[in-house]
Amino acid sequence: MLCLVFRSIVAEIPDGKRPDPNQDFSRVLKFLQLLVDIPLVVDYSLGMEQMALFDPSPRWTVTTLTRHLRELLEEDDSLQGIWVQGEISNLSRPASGHVYFTLKDAGASLRCVMWRSDAARQRFVPQDGAAVEAHGSISIYEAGGQYQLYADLLRPLGEGTLYQEFLRLKALLEAEGLFDSGRKRPIPELPRRIGIVTSASGAALRDMLNTLRRRLPLAEAVLAPTPVQGDEAPPAIVAAFQALNRVAAPDVILLARGGGSIEDLWAFNDERVVRAVAASTAPVISGVGHETDFTLADFAADLRAPTPTAAAELATPITVLDLKAKLTEIGRVLTSEATAILQRQREASAWLESRLQTFSPARRLQTERQRLDELSRRGSAAQAYRLELAAEKLRGMESRLAALSPLAVLRRGYSVVTKNKVVVSSKAQVADGDALAVRVRDGEFEARVTGNG
């Protein structure tokens, strides 16, 4: 602390050859002397006047001075929100949950504290000897008289460089339009073939296969095995994408890896991998790491899932249960439609039949016959009677005529004898020698009476 006090005070002297005595400096020296109760050797080469050792009214108390120093440090923006690089030592985690440690390098050490709330949010668990980058602000713990780093974030050394690279590449690819929402392809609702790009031995694969088995066993999974970390991973992942699209032509591809550190996931930030995801023929669902991990491959994917299991779920929006329910429903519609068709047909034919009955020619015939009978009964009865009457009359006239006709008798061989145009019908009418006329069937001749005596 003393060292710091001196440094910060001396730093306030713009010019070492300044002729005026530095009041603050002298006061601090005096304070320090009182504080430690030892004689101080003052280097007068700085150009100061003799110290006022017996100044009766000290300006500072320990508290006000320390507070002043704290304020000086906290007002200095270059000491706030900084990253400090070093090696962890003296790590301790008391029951309070706060974490205390010292960062050191070859030349110096820095006390650090991380409050419990910040410590709980750390993904990285610090250990003694670890090379880290700590983020925080410099201030003073007044009660202990210690300046220290109030750290809020710890990451392994080098992660910052990686993150910078991540941001640079992200900006580059973003500017290129690789992450545009317009590029995102729709995920098929019912994939037949699901491509999987991941490690053949990882838990991620097992999780995905189990999920697919449970949700859509109808599908086929095609694995393109590839290392998912290390230098060989990016070119292998790119090759897996190309081969999978070319050979298996899947409906959708899952790109997945279980959780890990940012270095473990780094292959998924590789520019080659990101471009392969964007260039894939089949739409890609990424499920890399945990919920909180975002990789550039995630941004390029058509859909980002928080985990491999979630990726397999998103690839199968329709499950076998949905299919069964839909099938039951369509079977029900099928039956009801067929029943309805039969019912309609039955009704239609019943209606037709009734119309047929109404307009049947048989019925008309029946009607006509009935009419005829009716007519016969009414009209023809009178007619027949008249005819009958006439016929009867005729027959009477005929017989009378026939009876009266002389010709009929002559035809039978009879003759009509007349004397002086009078029909002879008695012996007494004639005497011998009288001339008579005899009429027969075809004419008349004369005759003379003899033998009447």
Place this chain on the structure above:
Amino acid sequence: MAKIDPKPIEELSYEQAYAELETVVAALESGEQPLETALSLFERGQLLTKHCADLLDKAELKVRQLSGETLQPFEENE
């Protein structure tokens, strides 16, 4: 009029069978089928429904692995 696929139903994939089933139902719903056609559509529909249900019940996820330019069965080592 809906065309009836002459392919034997057992050879249809789930997607094919289901798509045809949908066509069959739509044709029946249109109500424009002669009775005889409607009845044979219905029969076909019933067979398709059963086939689909069988496929769903029996389905087991096929897992294969890309090996060079070919697809090989994938052996899971649990």
